[in-house]
Amino acid sequence: MKTARTTTALTALGLAAMMLAGCASASADQAGGDLDELRLGYFANVTHAPALVGVSEGLFQDALGDVTLKTEVFNAGPAAIEALSAGAIDAAYIGPNPAINTFIQSGGQSARVIAGATSGGAALVVGDGISTVDDLKGATIATPQLGNTQDVALRSWLADEGFTTSISGGGDVNVTPTENAQTLTLFRDGKVDGAWLPEPWVSRLVVDAGAKVLVDEKDLWKDGNFPTTVLLVRKDFAEQHPDAVGELLEGHISAVRWLDDNAAQAPTVINDALADATGQGLTEEVLARALQNVTFTVDPHAETVEQLVANGVAAGTQKDGSIDGLFDLRTLNELLESAGDAPVSAAGLGEE
Structure with a gap:
């Protein structure tokens, strides 16, 4: 069975983990004090496979250590944004347009895109x-x-x-x-x-x-190339708990790498995760076809975002406004460079 393409090699993550450990753990973040749990939202979609794999294979929890991962499954981006804005979740796998919308509506105060997850599909x-x-x-x-x-x-x-x-x-x-x-x-x-x-x-x-x-x-x-799913984190959470965000990113990179390294096993793991989330898995034919149409990548394809804004404004579903600062890819790129991989671009729309 042909599985999804992946655009990152992502090796030697152990060195990256050492870099992130620093002087404090995620459960005792220097900026935010004790942290007991990180609350993550995602959808039961193939386009959210890095989240599905990261949860089901324990990759997030392994990276977070003593911080407990709590998850919530959503149907679409606006509902996840409502939860993020209300402080009910700390981070979310989400489509780019709701991420853009909350950033513009809040004047850049609500959230930051910290990585890509999926292109296409x-x-x-x-x-x-x-x-x-x-x-x-x-x-x-x-x-x-x-x-x-x-x-x-x-x-x-x-x-x-x-x-x-x-x-x-x-x-x-x-x-x-x-x-x-x-x-x-x-x-x-x-x-x-x-x-x-x-x-x-x-x-x-x-x-x-x-x-x-x-x-x-x-x-x-x-x-x-266009982003279907990105990883978004509440701005205040990122500022208060940078170590936890770094460890979430470590788990995310590991999930994308796992999808690349386990092409034969990936359909079964994804399908089992979908069944856990929805009560029903997919047929082999449906899943094979779906995976052929997506690329899992940590690159958020920031170069497309100005067009996405224009599309949202033209559609009447979002306000026009500044997207300067939407991306904060610094920790992601530190991890990638430490693993010997090329950094990804914020296209002038944030820090990298």
Whole structure:
């Protein structure tokens, strides 16, 4: 079975761990005092495989040591952002658009992107009645949640194709934010005409419900690279507990490395983690197809973010504003360089 591609080699992490240890442990952070737990949010999606593997294989917990990892599973980015903003979680694997949105709305005070996680793995799938872009007029298309990364991608693409949409429904194409599992049911029942979704939901609609891909989002980006998932941390948590954030990053890098080193084992581990989170795993065909469409990488592809902002503003789902300082990749790059890997760029939008 072919598994996902990975863009980092990531070796010799032991040296990086020694560097992070410093004079204090995560349970006695110099800046924030005692820390008992780190609360991490993620989605039960193939695009969140580094989180799934990091949790199920104990990689985060191993890195965190005495700090207990607590997890919460979300359906889409805006809900995770609400929890992050309320202080209910400390960090989240999330799509780039909700991360951008919270940063702009808070004037840069809410959170920082500290790493990438996944590139690719999103598409517009449609039913038999739609063969060309023109056939979308009057159609109803689902997305995971208003303002999430796929919702913004759909609305922006439709605008480029000359269609109108509204965040309250209606327009030339009716965009209906819907929970992913419900979208599959509605598509099967003929109540939605298609959906712009992340993996594995793209492959579930294709394999399990007979949908076809009308637009693969990678075709809309230079070299096919665009961030589907990034790792976001509350700004105040990062400032108070830098050692814990560093150890979270160590676990994250280990998870991406594990996906690279265990290509044969990865589908089973990912599927078991999905089943634990949702009560149901994927078929081998669905999972194989989904993994072929994603790349796991610690690079957040910061070079795409200005376009993502423009897309969100055009879609009417976010305000325009400064994104200077959105990225803080300093600890990530220290870890990468210590392991002999190339650093990643913040594209002038933060520290690296």
